[in-house]
Amino acid sequence: MTRTDFKHKLPVQMRFSDVDGFGHVNNGVYNEYYDLGRMYYLSEVLGWLPGDTSLDDQLVVVSTKTDFLGQIFLGQSIEVLTHIYALGNKSLKMVQWLVEKGSDQPLSTCESVMAGFRRSTGTSFVLPGEWRDAISGFEKCSF
Structure with missing residues (x-):
């Protein structure tokens, strides 16, 4: 996989509180950056924000795996890169990288699975065709 x-x-606005006593971004904060990337991806591609309580049908994270490959220091220009690479019946698979702006080398990677979740019933559901079409169009591929 390449950039x-x-x-x-998504450029990340780093906060002073993201940094620990060693001068680098705390590893728990990396996942907050990935959450921001997911949120803005879905907002741009599907036109709604995850957690919008006015929507019954949502996507929720059901699995994540994060690898830490390098340190991020206060003042670095960081971006979250997000890509959906698989669409299943009721779920999708996403990969994300944290990189220094313009770099091709990830400082961290995250793989996650998101599933359709209907708030009113507390159950999963088949991902709608319009979501599939929007994601396929954005990613410029067919699943």
């Missing part, structure tokens, strides 16, 4: 596989890029 060009990622169609969605």
